[in-house]
Amino acid sequence: MAHLSWRAHADRIADGAVVLLPVGALEQHGRHLPLGVDYMLAEAVALATAEHIDAVVAPPFVYGYKSQLRTGGGPQFPGTVGLDGHSLSSAIVDVLRGLARGGANKLAIIDGHYENQMFLTEACDLAIREFRQSGREGVKIVQARYFEQFDEAILERHVGGPPLDLAYEHAGVFETSLCLHLFGDLVDMDAAPEQAFKEFPSYDCHPPHDDWVPATGALSNPHRATAALGREIFDACVQGMVRILEAEFRPEGDGSN
Numbered sequence: 001m002a003h004l005s006w007r008a009h010a011d012r013i014a015d016g017a018v019v020l021l022p023v024g025a026l027e028q029h030g031r032h033l034p035l036g037v038d039y040m041l042a043e044a045v046a047l048a049t050a051e052h053i054d055a056v057v058a059p060p061f062v063y064g065y066k067s068q069l070r071t072g073g074g075p076q077f078p079g080t081v082g083l084d085g086h087s088l089s090s091a092i093v094d095v096l097r098g099l100a101r102g103g104a105n106k107l108a109i110i111d112g113h114y115e116n117q118m119f120l121t122e123a124c125d126l127a128i129r130e131f132r133q134s135g136r137e138g139v140k141i142v143q144a145r146y147f148e149q150f151d152e153a154i155l156e157r158h159v160g161g162p163p164l165d166l167a168y169e170h171a172g173v174f175e176t177s178l179c180l181h182l183f184g185d186l187v188d189m190d191a192a193p194e195q196a197f198k199e200f201p202s203y204d205c206h207p208p209h210d211d212w213v214p215a216t217g218a219l220s221n222p223h224r225a226t227a228a229l230g231r232e233i234f235d236a237c238v239q240g241m242v243r244i245l246e247a248e249f250r251p252e253g254d255g256s257n
């Protein structure tokens with residue numbers, strides 16, 4: 001979208017293109033991965049998805065909800081920058097409103113940051129309510145987390161051992177494999193920690209106990225990550241997104257929906 005003129009964008013929308021909005025975060029990902037992982041992966045999935053369906057990819061929304069200890073290591077790491085929940089919801093409503101005002105009525109948020117989910121839900125809910133009140137009944141927003149669109153058996157097949165929990169996969173095998181596949185020159189496996197699977201208490205405390213989090217910033221061991229696994233996960237996530245968008249934005253008169 002950023003590379004299109006407004007006329008070219010308007011033509012794509014008029015022809016029925018879906019607008020994909022990747023949303024991520026700027027958040028530490030251990031010593032071996034870049035700060036931008038969450039929005040970079042969401043954007044990569046969006047761009048690859050747009051090769052299979054008629055879609056325009058909006059520039060990614062790079063800031064997300066605040067990193068939490070048990071899913072992202074927390075805000076105490078330099079370079080981790082989070083938004084208050086209402087700021088994220090409110091900014092996403094502004095973006096959705098602007099896209100819809102420009103004629104887009106097929107919208108999809110592709111989320112790459114664990115902590116964003118309910119604030120994106122809030123944004124979609126407020127936006128749909130506003131569109132209805134202003135007579136724009138035709139706008140539909142799909143909201144999906146790219147990292148839930150694949151069969152976790154892929155991980156177990158490649159990695160073996162105990163099943164991996166995606167909540168703990170922050171900077172672990174999952175994200176490291178994807179980064180090795182997509183942005184290998186930004187990954188420093190020599191700096192990757194030998195991090196034992198981090199067991200957290202079953203509750204949160206405010207202010208948080210920063211010392212619950214390993215100093216490395218990783219919550220599990222990324223050393224079993226490979227580019228081949230990353231490619232398989234990535235392709236599966238893209239196929240998953242394509243299936244969702246094809247089902248939800250089927251042309252009218254095509255049966256379901």
Ligand SMILES: [Zn+2]
Pocket residue numbers: 029037038112113170171175
């Ligand atoms: Zn991440």
